[in-house]
Amino acid sequence: MTGPSHRLHRHLISIEDLDRDAIERILDRAESFDEVQGREIKKVPALRGRTVVNLFYEASTRTSSSFELAAKRLSADVVSIRSTGSSVEKGESLKDTVQTLSAYDPAAIVIRSPHVGAAQLVAGWTPAAVINAGDGKHEHPTQALLDLYTIRSKKGAIAGLHVVIIGDVLFSRVARSNIFGLLKLGARVTLVGPSTLVPRVFEKLGVTVSHKLDEVLPTADVVNLLRIQHERQRKEYFPGIGEYIRLFGLTKERGKKLKPDCLIMHPGPINRGVEIDSDLADGAQSVILDQVTNGLAIRMAVLYLCGGIATP
Amino acid sequence: MNMVIRNGRIIDPANKRDEVGDLFVVDGKIAGDVRNSKPEVIDASGLIVAPGLIDLHVHLREPGFGWKETIETGARAAAAGGFTTIVCMPNTSPVADSPSTIAWIKDRAAEVACVNVLPTGAISKGLMGEELAPIGSLAQAGVVAITDDGRCVQNNELMRRAVEYARMVGVPVFDHCQDYNLVGTGVVHEGYWSTLLGLPGWPSAGEEAIVMRNVLLAELCDHHIHCQHVSAAGSVRILREARARGVKVSGEVCPHHLALTDEAIQNFDTNCKMNPPLRAQEDVAALLEGIADGTISILASDHAPHAKFEKEVEFDAAPFGIVGLETELGLFLDLLVHKNKTISLPRLIEMFTVNPAQLLQIDAGTLSVGQAADVTLIDPDLEWSFDASKSQSMSCNTPFDGWKLKGRAVRTIVRGKTVWANQPV
Numbered sequence: 023m024t025g026p027s028h029r030l031h032r033h034l035i036s037i038e039d040l041d042r043d044a045i046e047r048i049l050d051r052a053e054s055f056d057e058v059q060g061r062e063i064k065k066v067p068a069l070r071g072r073t074v075v076n077l078f079y080e081a082s083t084r085t086s087s088s089f090e091l092a093a094k095r096l097s098a099d100v101v102s103i104r105s106t107g108s109s110v111e112k113g114e115s116l117k118d119t120v121q122t123l124s125a126y127d128p129a130a131i132v133i134r135s136p137h138v139g140a141a142q143l144v145a146g147w148t149p150a151a152v153i154n155a156g157d158g159k160h161e162h163p164t165q166a167l168l169d170l171y172t173i174r175s176k177k178g179a180i181a182g183l184h185v186v187i188i189g190d191v192l193f194s195r196v197a198r199s200n201i202f203g204l205l206k207l208g209a210r211v212t213l214v215g216p217s218t219l220v221p222r223v224f225e226k227l228g229v230t231v232s233h234k235l236d237e238v239l240p241t242a243d244v245v246n247l248l249r250i251q252h253e254r255q256r257k258e259y260f261p262g263i264g265e266y267i268r269l270f271g272l273t274k275e276r277g278k279k280l281k282p283d284c285l286i287m288h289p290g291p292i293n294r295g296v297e298i299d300s301d302l303a304d305g306a307q308s309v310i311l312d313q314v315t316n317g318l319a320i321r322m323a324v325l326y327l328c329g330g331i332a333t334p
Numbered sequence: 335m336n337m338v339i340r341n342g343r344i345i346d347p348a349n350k351r352d353e354v355g356d357l358f359v360v361d362g363k364i365a366g367d368v369r370n371s372k373p374e375v376i377d378a379s380g381l382i383v384a385p386g387l388i389d390l391h392v393h394l395r396e397p398g399f400g401w402k403e404t405i406e407t408g409a410r411a412a413a414a415g416g417f418t419t420i421v422c423m424p425n426t427s428p429v430a431d432s433p434s435t436i437a438w439i440k441d442r443a444a445e446v447a448c449v450n451v452l453p454t455g456a457i458s459k460g461l462m463g464e465e466l467a468p469i470g471s472l473a474q475a476g477v478v479a480i481t482d483d484g485r486c487v488q489n490n491e492l493m494r495r496a497v498e499y500a501r502m503v504g505v506p507v508f509d510h511c512q513d514y515n516l517v518g519t520g521v522v523h524e525g526y527w528s529t530l531l532g533l534p535g536w537p538s539a540g541e542e543a544i545v546m547r548n549v550l551l552a553e554l555c556d557h558h559i560h561c562q563h564v565s566a567a568g569s570v571r572i573l574r575e576a577r578a579r580g581v582k583v584s585g586e587v588c589p590h591h592l593a594l595t596d597e598a599i600q601n602f603d604t605n606c607k608m609n610p611p612l613r614a615q616e617d618v619a620a621l622l623e624g625i626a627d628g629t630i631s632i633l634a635s636d637h638a639p640h641a642k643f644e645k646e647v648e649f650d651a652a653p654f655g656i657v658g659l660e661t662e663l664g665l666f667l668d669l670l671v672h673k674n675k676t677i678s679l680p681r682l683i684e685m686f687t688v689n690p691a692q693l694l695q696i697d698a699g700t701l702s703v704g705q706a707a708d709v710t711l712i713d714p715d716l717e718w719s720f721d722a723s724k725s726q727s728m729s730c731n732t733p734f735d736g737w738k739l740k741g742r743a744v745r746t747i748v749r750g751k752t753v754w755a756n757q758p759v
Contacts, residue, residue: 038530117646137648138533139602158650159532198532223529 033145033152034324036161037202045206049171051323052316058095059319068330069098072129076102077119078155079135084290084314085155085165089132092321096330098129116140117147124148130329133157151328159193165289166199168320170207172313173244176285181208184241188213188270189248189297191220192259196289197248201229212238215270218259235270239279246287247272247297263296272298277305285309336360336371337750342378342711346385347684348691348700357383359707362750366703378711381744382679385699386418386708387686389659390508391483391562391586391634394420394451397438398427403639403728405439408659409447411637411727413754415659416743418708419450419698421690424461425484431456431467433475440476448753449746450708452696454508457482457496463489466496473503478694481508483562484609486544488514494551501557506693508560511544511569512610521650523596523613531600533650536611538566545569549576549583558582560693563636565591565610567620574629584693586632587621589665590656594733604645604652605733608638626676631689633682635662639729657727661720661734663712667741671714679714711745718742726758 037045058064074093078086086102093100103123116135123131124147131148133141134155141154156162174180185204191197191213201224204211211229213220225231232238239245250266260266267273272286277299280286286298286308294300303310337359345352358365358373389412395403405422412420422439424430430439436453443451455472459465461482469480480500486509487493493509500507517540522528524535541564548559549572564570564585573585590608595615598606606612624630638655645652663686670676677685691699698708719738722730746754753759 115643115647135648137650138531139649142602143648159534161532193532195532198530221529223526226526227530 032328034163034328035141035145035152035154037163037166037199037206038161040206042206045167045170045203048167048320048323048327049174051327052171052319055319055322055326058322059315065095065097067097068326069093069096069129072098072329073126074098074100074130074132074325074329075123075126075128075150076100076132077123077134078102078104080156082134082155084317085134088317089155089321092318093325095318096322096325098325098329101126116143120144120147124150130325153324153328156195159195161199162195163199164317164321164324165196166203167324168313168317169200169246169287169289170203171316171320172287172309173285175316176309177243180204183209183243184212185209185244185246186212186214186238186242187246187248188235188272189215189219189250191215191224191248193219194248200246201227205229214238216260216266235276236279239276240281242280242284244285244287245272245280248289249291250293250297267296271296272302274299274301277302280307287313289313335750336368336373337376337707338368338373339376339378339383339709339711342381342383344383344701345680345683346701347680348385348688349702351701352680357701357709359709359747359750362707364701364703364705364707376745380713382683382712382714384683384710384712385687385701386746386748387416387663387710387743388419388690388699389417389635389637389662390421390632390690390694391588392420392422392637392659393425393639393655394422395639396426396442397435401641401728405442405451406446407726407728408637408639409443409449409451410758411657411659411725412449413746413748413758414726415661416663416710416712416746417449417659418710418746418748419452419696421452421454421478421694423481423483424454424456429456429460430454431459431461431472433468433471436472436475436477449748450698452478452694454479454481454483456480457487457507458492461485463487463492466492466499469496469499469505470503473505477505478696479506479508479560481510481562483508483510486510486512486514490547490551493547494555497551497555497557497559501555504695506558506560508562509544509548510562511541511548513540513543516540516543521607521611522599523611525596525614527596527599533599538568538613538617541566541610542568542572545572549573549581552583553581556582558584558693561585563588563591563610563634564621564630565613565617567617570620570624570629574624574627577629584632585624585630586634587625587630588634588636589658589662589669590733592618592621592669593665598733599649602649603733604647604649605656605731607649607652607654608636608656609654622674622676625670631685632693633662633666633685635659639727640731641729642731645731656732657725657729658732659727660725661732661737661739664718664720664739664742665734667714668739672740707747707750709747710743712741713744714741716740716742716744
């Protein structure tokens, strides 16, 4: 995370790369941008005259709109490129695409790719700051940052909290980035889900693995539910949605086991009635919409710190 | 041209010979002496004089993929690495599943290759794993083995028929051991690093299941199956047990599976992507044990050239494989003889000469009088560093660029003719 002195950060590739200070600096900066959200004119000139390229190789609603709006609120010129399928399928290599776009001299390239490691590769091919908006099943750093920000703003601090991540951890970049971030900030993390999607090997990352949701829920300070994508997953990972709900769904009944001040989080999009009961998703403990709002502040902070010229 | 290689340490495992002496070459053959002629004199003091090394696992990419490698450049890389005989794999375009393609490879090699090139043929038509290739015709055309390398026949019944048929025509079966269901889309060893990085895992069991299958079929058909590029601890255990019972199975190990572990993939360097993948430290230890106790009898490179632009892509989209001919001997000497003292120098030579020659049933791998004079001169203590940009191969997809190695072939002689002496000849 070091680079030219006029920038606080060079790239944002992964949470695993960051130390506690770097994470907190981003969260603090996001706090200062939070104030902008309340203004009538929601715009600051931080990136005026600079260009931000959003390069999305995967379908995305909230992340791409969030980055686009964040860049616009910083007064950047924004180019958004969407392409379904990988660069390989498209016929032009990622390297060629990135070098072409780099010819516009962007301050930052935001990249979402179905391929693990894509953001890191891009960082080697462009002088622009590179921000990872999700690389395959690897990391989704800004999602973790906005989750951390949401927890911090609701709970005051993260150290010492018990955070339970439930669901499809194996295939989740959100889970990986959250695990790294939460551990760095001193939280205790438990992963819960079927043994096929939450294998024991995750314990090597420093978390607890459990397959008994009912035992874990009463001590949780935060539960973060991951989207179950049965249609995408090979069927053999679990027998079916019905059984999944029976074992791992946050049903109304299970919701009663939560501490009253336990936060319910979800990166979206939600499968109502699958990983979470619909009423719980909209209930008092849910901070799901706060996550979306906070995502904007986090992405403004990241674009500002990576793509802007830092002013004290 | 006749030749006297003077004063080298002659290591000829087939003849149980290990002594300092002179080696004579007359008319391209090993001779008892060179009376009545004026031979070229080569001073080999301080060097090992070994039978020409054999690498039975090389991808030369021709026909079809001439931008990655050609028979000519691949053979030059082999010579630079100390190899006088290389065995090329059939996953070309067209696939080497017909006698005409085999004939083309042999003709081309005779024309342009500076070392002996021995082709293999496919087990199944088009490497599709569905119908047998014309194995008898391939044998008549001169293949030294059949293999679907790069792919693996999943249908056990088809594999059984292939092994039975290969027994009839007298060629061994080589197998790239990979269970497609278990491996799925895996690109890296399933373990800590695949979990951390979110890359699809390639579990060891995906190799071990097929190694076990091959043990059972070798036993059933009473014919030799050679397991290529063995990477997992369990495979070594299975082979050890089977070989102790006299089952006709063998295994080879590639240098990258000893020199590196899956930790090397953390920066998504596609030059660390090969199939089977780099595995864990326990696997490396098991491979070393297997080499030490003879379970693993053959060393090979799995030389797999790919152009730079093909490797400069996202990790999971990149092709599997690395080049290896030029670094192979140095890495193995370094890892097996110098650093770990796993085996003696004569054992290492044996694994590169007699053992593959016996498996292939070819007349090579010894320094017996009358043999074709394929000879490799090795400086086992020479310290050098590998510069991929100066490689003889057309491709430089290697994780070993810049590595400092100890031990290197300094002269490669094929049928009495020097083809490499620290530079192409």
